[in-house]
């Protein structure tokens with residue numbers, strides 16, 4: 067079984083669960099760049115209980131992916147427990163641990179009482195954790211936010227209740243649910259959660275580069291760092307974070323050719339998984355290309371791509387454009403959205 071305590075003793079870097087993003091193609095690329103573990107997209111316990119094929123598909127592993135953290139969402143303790151046990155049976159050694167989503171603020175999720183709505187129902191949240199931990203042998207983690215209502219920080223007390231209910235790790239994103247993704251993440255809450263519990267604490271929110279990861283660990287004392295949007299179009303962030311945490315110089319940012327090459331591999335991996343229709347690659351392609359010469363003009367063409375050949379054509383054109391603009395392939399083109407660039 068996955069050595070959970072040892073894993074969390076060395077500041078692991080985690081690719082966050084991201085619905086519509088953290089499928090096995092993207093996970094494979096982030097793991098290759100140095101992520102220690104990746105989460106699945108959030109998986110509906112209800113969907114699993116109906117044996118929904120699309121939901122089950124979220125559990126498939128990338129070639130070579132040895133382990134994954136599976137995130138479940140739902141609000142019924144019995145359903146959550148039964149499906150957690152099913153996941154454990156299906157995945158065996160490939161399951162690192164289970165995570166329960168108590169942080170998603172999307173309307174369609176919270177309106178059903180799932181995700182961050184559970185922060186308003188801490189007794190029910192604790193019942194879920196108790197039921198799931200009783201049903202499985204693997205460790206059970208919980209991911210949540212700073213609190214529900216803006217200004218009302220409940221995360222430290224919530225974390226204590228989850229720990230008492232059996233959670234083996236808690237991950238906290240330093241925004242309130244009502245904030246959605248506005249403003250900036252408060253890392254102070256990560257330190258306060260760390261003081262409140264004995265189990266490992268994962269910090270999350272606004273880590274965009276290696277220096278951010280090192281700063282988060284230094285300021286909060288968190289045991290692990292979780293990265294979501296900072297990895298979009300930028301799996302290299304994990305190599306940078308690993309170097310920064312080790313006190314070593316960060317590897318240089320990828321140049322234009324490397325970014326196009328990564329996008330190409332991403333599209334091929336997705337095609338191997340999804341077949342002909344890989345429209346979900348469109349957003350990844352935009353992220354990889356942001357800031358490259360010709361990227362703005364390519365936007366419309368990317369949005370018309372459906373299969374891997376469509377994407378390959380756009381990537382070829384972008385490379386031509388990079389050449390025409392005198393990009394030798396050596397000069398780094400940093401992501402314009404990165405505050406670290």
Ligand SMILES: Cc1cc2nc3c(=O)[nH]c(=O)nc-3n(C[C@H](O)[C@H](O)[C@H](O)COP(=O)(O)O)c2cc1C
Pocket residue numbers: 082083084085086087107108137167168169170209239251270271272273292293294295296
């Ligand atoms: C596109 C997208 C999808 C997400 N899906 C999930 C999800 O399925 N489960 C979850 O717990 N959080 C989800 N999140 C939240 C992230 O895991 C993370 O907590 C949040 O983005 C803050 O981290 P960051 O600043 O590194 O992006 C999602 C975020 C984004 C941007």
